[in-house]
Amino acid sequence: MNAQVLIVGGGPTGMTLALQLQRFGIAFRLIEKRPKEPSGSKALSVNPASLTLLNDLGLATELVAKGHKTEVINLLYHNQPLTRARFSRLPSKYPYFLMLPQPDTEAVLEQRLNDLGHYIERDCELLGLQTHDEQVEVELREGNQTRRQRYAYVVGCDGGLSKVRNALGLGFTGYDYNMHFILADLCIHWDGEHQQGFYFIRDDGFLILLPLKNGYHRIVIKVAEQCPPGYKPSLQEIRDYIARYEIPGLQVSDPIWLSSAPFYNRSASTIRQERVFLAGDAAHMFSPIGGFGMNSGIADAFNLGWKLGYAINGIGSDALLQSYAIEREQNTHTLLAKTDKSTSLIARLDRHLPADEQHYLPLLRNRPFIRQFPLETAGLTLRYGAPKGSLDSGCMLPYACNSAGLPDSLQAVGQAHHTLLLASHVLPSATVLQNLHDALAPLQANVQIQVISAAEGSLAFGQILPDPHHCLRKAWQLEDGEYLLVRPDLFIEQRGHLDDLDALRQHLTYHYVPELQPHARLAG
Template identity: 40%
Template sequence: MTDDVLVVGAGPVGLTTACQLARLGVAVRVVDRLGEPTTESRAVGVHPRSLEMLVSLGVLPRLEARGRRIGGLEMLDGTSGRTRARMDFDQVPSRHPCMLDIAQPDTEAVLAERAAELGVVVERGVELTALAQGDDGVEVTLRAAGGEQRRRVGWVVGADGGHSTTRQLVGTQLEGGFHGQHFAMADVEVDTDLSPDTIRMFTHDEGIAMLFPLAGRRARTIFLVDPPPAGVEAPTLAEVQALADVRMGGRVRMRDPLWLTYFEVHHAQVPRYRHGRVFLAGDAAHIHSPAGAQGMNTGIQDAANLAWKLATVARGGADARLLDTYHDERHPVGADVVRTTTVLTAVGTATGAEAAVRNLALYLVGHVRRVADAVAAKTTEVTVSYRDSVLSVQHAPHHHGAAQAGDHAPDPFGLTRSDGTTVAVEDLATAPGFLALVRCDDPARVDELRHGLGDLGTLVELAESDGLLRRHYGFGSEGIALVRPDGYLGLVDDTVAPEHLRRYLTETLHLATPATT
């Protein structure tokens, strides 16, 4: 078996999966049926939680150099131009309280560059045509210009989009109760008096419109439309300008189009994300409206959740039962995104009594900061938690406001190591593997914990500073928080009992044997 994992699809989800696997020591092969990377802007908004996960790959500065930081989201009345609600991201609990608007080709270029640095080669013009699973691997058939080849791999990750071949080959399909929705999209240069630091969603009786500012004067515009005539694949610039004139109140003038297209979106999800040794992620597992810009982000977070589990099993360190938790944790998140984006799309087209209810809700969002902050946190996906997961173990009473097992690890400013130097959880997470945050004054106990963790990750001793550890982690005089490689808390303990850590590693993560140094 030459390759541990075959990743099908070299979009943001597939490349994130490959990079995370490679940095965790797994041999990865990436194939994509397209001969060249896409030039179409496609997904553009990267949320705070995704930015945090991309930090661990060392690519955030490169992404920021190609994109535009967005400070908030506004919902406007498309007829009057009046702002109904605004959600600012400055209170989002993240070291990156913003969205990054960046065209998908730029995201893919940065991730492909990082993959190459990690020794991963993206093979283009290569299509998966068949697969057959066995007890110890998957035999795949790959077709390229030179013909077909058969290869045996350990695992397959299908990140090959809404028309996923991998999904078809494992015999599953998207399931949903919604009719397809059609959108007209234009990637254009714009002239507008609207500030470029905000994403805007315009509500209108004829359908929603969205404006995503990109670098320079470039922007993405999206309009919900009736099904286009048969055989017509793209609107003209004049047609999307006419839509903007009506739904954006004449405030946006478009020129120099880079990409014009119609696309159709269903609101649907596959019943299972895991099929033996094959996994589905991103649009291969769930598709929905672009409202809220959550599609690519949900996929990137699928990748982060799956990669560390697959790496742990592929390297022979854990029982394959660990992989079931990928579906268990991520399927509910995908279902929630489908529901949320469906509601957001309906909000934009409401009329009559429904419009009155919508307007009241938007009034509350626009005038009650606490409500606005809650909606912003939901939209940017920082409220995602796995508290109900079997991988989330809490050996401590919950302190109000403190994180629990299953939550994303807090990263407050002002944390210090035991030697007094300041530190950020985000910086610590750039080291591959688990991160054990420990508060303990007994060096012998710390050494025992470090030995128990072994080569699975890094242990860092923290000192209490102005009550930060108590407020954010619930620690008293001692405690341990085990941060998973995807940034979420696996074990939270207000003691430093080595046996709790050992049981978590062997019984919860199903490690074959305790790690050793």
């Protein structure tokens, strides 16, 4: 089958998108300009929200087995304990930050692609593109050859220097912070807690220590000077910084990776132009404080994957595709502000501001922000659209355990289709279910009805989600007859009641009436 979607860039964003598209039966090409796999450690933390999404791809168990679960991060100010962020009570099946070097995460994604019969086409580079009404024409370098091809859609997952973004003439506005960080993966020797993370904050900088698996640690140090591109610090330089921070007894040795990077706060002026989309670093670059870089790319890919899948399969309208840009641009602006604040909090970027406007962690009035830190960095407070209740449309469906041996929330939703979760004390009649089924018609076969109930029996449509002790109903605050419509990317699309199915019908007709017909195969 000829490819309908060209994914440019074989990093974590591009691979996650590819894995999503294959679930919807969409033919794609995934190209990567580098001839070989990456070697740099780069992003370290896979946050609870990403693990929840990757669980839906069946990858979380393998990733968790390879990484280190960090449940506590300690913040110290001039070596005095300031506060401690605990992740263990997060409302997630994965209440921790998984510390796993980016190449290991990428290897798991790539292996899954290969197992499914898909491959990254390496040494293949996008040189340019032009959009037409019904297609996108691209110029590719494949090894030593160049050729032109046409695709229904192109997605630029091609990193911070995105060729796709440049070819569209889009800006990448924002700013670079006037500081760099040096980082290394190495062995440490000290009496401190090896399983936890540490932020050592001083008035003139910060040093972060995060545990990896197998006795290694990631060390990240803010340096005031600008580092030239590709600068690799020496082990001695790292040791000199550690001495400056006077961390008692901390010694480092045997680095397996040394690097440096600037801090950015930038975003593309838009992430959709007709049939071309941007995702991951091509769309946004955040300060690394909070670890949102790779995690946001994964979230972009999940958001876009099902929408492209539905659109190409003739179910999703153009409004659905546009919602990718609306939702993810909104999220980017929120994260740019949040990461800027957390960077200011530990790097004291605003020391020239009046005292009441300073965001510096040691200032007592900034502690509430830190108390929110675990939830914020976990990616679990992300929401799309106007703020409503904590369990309304736009929120990720909160994780809910069930009684022992029964499916939890993650087993009930996702799997590349919508799910309607209906709370019902008694099993609904065939007529009630027929009405619901009719209201869901725009989603065609891409929705499953799950009736959350303690009652036993059988249904005319859908399945019973056993809830003998009302764990799920309580977790999702559902009264009898209320429902949650959950999208394939695990976000709540609508909350409503069986008594008012018109609201559901109207919403679905707008987003899902197939304005777009299945696309002709264009490439070749």
